[in-house]
Amino acid sequence: MIIRPAAEPDVDVICALVNGFADQNLMLHRTPAQVHRVLGDFLVVEEQGQIVGCGYLAYLSPDLVEIRSLAVHPNQHGKGLGGQIVKSLSELARARGISQVCALTLVPDFFVRHGFVHVDRWSISPKIWGECVYCPKFHACDEIAVLKEI
Ligand SMILES: CC(C)(COP(=O)(O)OP(=O)(O)OC[C@H]1O[C@@H](n2cnc3c(N)ncnc32)[C@H](O)[C@@H]1OP(=O)(O)O)[C@@H](O)C(=O)NCCC(=O)NCCS
Incomplete structure (x- = not known):
């Protein structure tokens, strides 16, 4: 198993992986164009030549990034790959001078096992004002905000 930066030929596989879960309302859909735009912030997990996991860092402020499109x-599942992606994305963020990583998630316990703590979603206000206000679920959001100092 290797974790590596995503590359152009990975875009369609990343979309298929993410959108499979998005179809189950577990995460947001991504188009190839959206993935292409943030490709430099994406990591993928490769197992025997196949991409089996992914996730990327979205920059919310100079100090804060959000983990998005985390999927295995x-x-x-259950082999530790999701945890490895979170760890590698956190290390990438730290290497880029970021001090906090957050997520808005339906699986907060998974993140808590990796050192995140529950926070009020308003404490990640760049995300709320930048994106959530446009979401149809804004007033009935079921996602939980988690944050980790890195
Ligand atoms: C969440 C996800 C990335 C975890 O990947 P993974 O490789 O299975 O994770 P790991 O093997 O590192 O860790 C598994 C642990 O997370 C827990 N976990 C996984 N999915 C969970 C869920 N939906 N709810 C609660 N806990 C969950 C498992 O119980 C397991 O706990 P344990 O180690 O105490 O047994 C994967 O389940 C996934 O792709 N889910 C669908 C997409 C999604 O929800 N992504 C998160 C968006 S923020």
Whole structure:
């Protein structure tokens, strides 16, 4: 298993992985153009030549990044790959001079196991004012905000 920066040929596989879960309302859909725009902030997990996991860093402020599109192929769940992606994304953020990493998630316990703590979503206000206000679920959001100092 290797974790590496995503590259152009990975875009369609990343979209298929993420959108499979998005179809189940577990995360947001991504188009190839959206993935392409943030490709330099994406990591993928490769197992025997196949991409089985991914995630990327979205920059919310000079000090704060959000983990987005975190996904592991269903037949690879529970092997620690999701945790490895979170760890590698956190290390990438730290290497880029960022001090806090957050997520808005339906699986807060997964993040808590990796050192995140629950926070009020308003404490990540760049995300709320930048994106959430445009979401149809804004007033009935079921995602939980988690944050980690890195
Ligand atoms: C969340 C996800 C990335 C975890 O990947 P993974 O490779 O299975 O994670 P790991 O093997 O590192 O860790 C598994 C642990 O997370 C827990 N976990 C996984 N999915 C969970 C869920 N939906 N709810 C609560 N806990 C969950 C498991 O119980 C397991 O706990 P344990 O180690 O105490 O047994 C993966 O389940 C996934 O792709 N889910 C669908 C997309 C999604 O919800 N992404 C998160 C968006 S923020």
